[in-house]
Amino acid sequence: MYSRFQQFLKTELDSIREAGTYKDERVIVSPQYSEIHLDSGKEVLNFCANNYLGLSNHPALTEAAANALDERGYGMSSVRFICGTTDYHKELENKISKFFGTEDTILYAACFDANGGLFEPLLSSEDAIISDALNHASIIDGVRLSKAQRFRYANADMEDLEKQLIAAKDCRFRMIVTDGVFSMDGNVAPMDKIFALAEKYDAMVIIDESHSAGVVGRTGRGVTELFNCIGRAEVITGTLGKAFGGAIGGFTTGKKEIIEMLRQRSRPYLFSNSIPPLVAAAGVKAFSMIDETNELQDRLHENTEYFIKQMIDAGFDIKPTESAICAVMLYDAKLAGIMADRLLEEGIYVIGFSFPVVPRDQARIRVQISAAHTREHLDKAINAFIKIGKDLKVIQ
Numbered sequence: 369m370y371s372r373f374q375q376f377l378k379t380e381l382d383s384i385r386e387a388g389t390y391k392d393e394r395v396i397v398s399p400q401y402s403e404i405h406l407d408s409g410k411e412v413l414n415f416c417a418n419n420y421l422g423l424s425n426h427p428a429l430t431e432a433a434a435n436a437l438d439e440r441g442y443g444m445s446s447v448r449f450i451c452g453t454t455d456y457h458k459e460l461e462n463k464i465s466k467f468f469g470t471e472d473t474i475l476y477a478a479c480f481d482a483n484g485g486l487f488e489p490l491l492s493s494e495d496a497i498i499s500d501a502l503n504h505a506s507i508i509d510g511v512r513l514s515k516a517q518r519f520r521y522a523n524a525d526m527e528d529l530e531k532q533l534i535a536a537k538d539c540r541f542r543m544i545v546t547d548g549v550f551s552m553d554g555n556v557a558p559m560d561k562i563f564a565l566a567e568k569y570d571a572m573v574i575i576d577e578s579h580s581a582g583v584v585g586r587t588g589r590g591v592t593e594l595f596n597c598i599g600r601a602e603v604i605t606g607t608l609g610k611a612f613g614g615a616i617g618g619f620t621t622g623k624k625e626i627i628e629m630l631r632q633r634s635r636p637y638l639f640s641n642s643i644p645p646l647v648a649a650a651g652v653k654a655f656s657m658i659d660e661t662n663e664l665q666d667r668l669h670e671n672t673e674y675f676i677k678q679m680i681d682a683g684f685d686i687k688p689t690e691s692a693i694c695a696v697m698l699y700d701a702k703l704a705g706i707m708a709d710r711l712l713e714e715g716i717y718v719i720g721f722s723f724p725v726v727p728r729d730q731a732r733i734r735v736q737i738s739a740a741h742t743r744e745h746l747d748k749a750i751n752a753f754i755k756i757g758k759d760l761k762v763i764q
């Protein structure tokens with residue numbers, strides 16, 4: 369039986385390779401940071417991690433994790449409601465609520481699970497979910513798992529959102545769901561306008577702050593800070609896997625009855641393991657550090673501004689961005705792959721993104737800036753982009 373299926377898969381895989389969209393994995397043999405070592409022996413500067421605040425290898429977090437490892441051991445061997453909750457899990461949930469100005473928080477093994485388990489327990493076929501077309505895959509899957517009626521609006525397009533709200537006006541409940549920062553372009557959701565429409569059409573607002581929390585807004589509270597609407601969203605989801613240490617874990621934070629219902633009914637919460645205590649402890653430390661000082665956000669914002677200005681001045685086609693994501697547009701998938709490989713040879717680790725991660729003919733290199741990058745790192749990357757960009761005739 370397998371031989372026919374095997375042939376089918378081999379043909380499919382070949383066509384992925386042919387299209388230039390095959391994804392290889394490079395192996396890192398050092399801690400995750402701005403300077404990393406690959407198994408090839410190469411030392412490179414990392415410009416493709418979600419390590420926005422440089423916390424993935426921060427001594428304060430590794431120390432907190434090591435202490436928790438000593439005090440609480442390695443694994444929980446349980447889901448939360450059976451015997452998978454430690455004091456660290458509860459403390460982290462409280463920290464996250466305080467950070468976002470919300471009422472309560474529930475942890476998940478990942479934000480993919482937070483989004484996957486969000487809609488199904490809350491909404492039924494009488495209800496409507498109105499979702500941005502560029503929302504993260506985990507939101508799309510979460511919406512699919514619910515029985516609610518689905519409405520989709522073009523990315524950050526408020527006219528279209530209003531149209532969809534009108535189309536959904538006879539539904540019992542309406543939820544607008546949007547990423548805070550869209551991960552492939554780096555643009556933000558216009559939260560002021562979204563809240564205005566939500567009010568007009570009696571809809572709730574769900575924001576996924578995975579790429580924006582820790583990053584966007586003066587103190588890193590995300591798009592609700594940027595648009596001066598902290599505490600207004602019914603629900604915020606986010607990840608511990610990006611700015612807040614980059615290990616693993618997700619969360620849903622918001623109105624207390626919603627969180628309470630998720631603890632009773634959300635399937636990835638009820639049927640999947642707790643995050644390890646050491647991850648929860650390091651998470652507590654990350655949120656404490658961000659509470660105490662704005663140093664990391666300030667540096668991240670300065671670095672991002674500098675990098676983008678230099679790249680635009682050099683003639684690159686950069687998507688308008690309000691985050692630490694800088695999409696260098698190349699449009700052609702093969703070119704994006706070749707350029708990323710050439711940049712790696714120059715010691716700059718970036719990745720070409722192509723279909724199905726971005727639409728066809730929208731291939732790009734996505735650069736992610738970190739507070740851990742020094743001015744020297746940024747200059748080295750900019751100079752490498754200019755050199756290879758000229759070689760490949762991307763710029764003049």
Ligand SMILES: *Cc1c(COP(=O)(O)O)cnc(C)c1O
Nearest residue numbers: 478479480504576578607609618
């Ligand atoms: C990264 C990301 C996720 C997934 O987060 P994990 O914790 O890694 O599962 C979900 N939503 C958005 C918008 C993301 O960028």
